[in-house]
Amino acid sequence: xSIRKILKFPDYRLRLKSKPIKIINYKIIKIIxxxxxxxHANNGIGLAAPQINILKKIIxxxxxxxxxxxxxxINPIILKKNKKYIxxxxxxxxxxxxxAVINRSSYIKIKAIDHLGQLFILEARSLLSxxxxxxxxxxxxxxxxxxxx
Numbered sequence: 219x220s221i222r223k224i225l226k227f228p229d230y231r232l233r234l235k236s237k238p239i240k241i242i243n244y245k246i247i248k249i250i251x252x253x254x255x256x257x258h259a260n261n262g263i264g265l266a267a268p269q270i271n272i273l274k275k276i277i278x279x280x281x282x283x284x285x286x287x288x289x290x291x292i293n294p295i296i297l298k299k300n301k302k303y304i305x306x307x308x309x310x311x312x313x314x315x316x317x318a319v320i321n322r323s324s325y326i327k328i329k330a331i332d333h334l335g336q337l338f339i340l341e342a343r344s345l346l347s348x349x350x351x352x353x354x355x356x357x358x359x360x361x362x363x364x365x366x367x
Contacts, residue, residue: 221259222252222270227313233359236268236275238293242335246276250290250333253278262311264349266356269312277353282345289340294330294354297339299323306348308362320365322348 225232239246249272257265257278267276277291303321310316326347329339342350352362 220252220255222256224256224260224265224269224311225271227310227361227363229312231271232268232312232356232361234268234273235359236266236273236357238275239331242292242331242333246274246292247333249274250276250278254288257311260311264353265311266353268356268359275357277350277357279346279349279353282349286346290333291328291330291350291353292332294328294350294357296326296328296351296354298325298327299351300325304344304348306345308348308352310352310362312356313361313363316363318362318366320362322351326350 249267253265256270257280263282264279267274275293277294279289281288300323302324304324305319305321307317308320324347325343327341328350329337331337
């Protein structure tokens with residue numbers, strides 16, 4: 219396990235699209251461990267693999283509430299989102315010291331694969347919903363600043 223360098227805006231690599239994971243092997247598990255180490259060392263609540271220059275569809279999210287475990291999302295896909303929005307101030311480890319108020323869906327339903335290769339469905343509300351949407355944007359080369367007029 220190690221702490222990886224986080225790419226900083228305006229690095230062009232943050233705009234590249236990630237590829238799906240086909241096989242979960244030791245290399246992928248190591249990347250996930252490094253992502254958690256990197257996220258925690260930088261006081262983040264979420265991290266997407268492209269932020270550490272790995273163009274794979276992997277997201278890690280810290281436990282945001284008591285009794286909630288940390289999340290690993292591999293190849294996440296949004297199945298449903300509502301049209302009720304939450305306006306909240308967002309920041310990003312790849313854009314330090316910058317924040318903006320962004321509209322995000324207050325509820326999403328996603329499917330993803332965990333680190334054991336098991337497909338699961340997750341419903342998320344509030345902060346978890348916002349965090350997942352923010353990190354999923356990284357997988358398609360989108361940043362929170364793209365939502366600013």
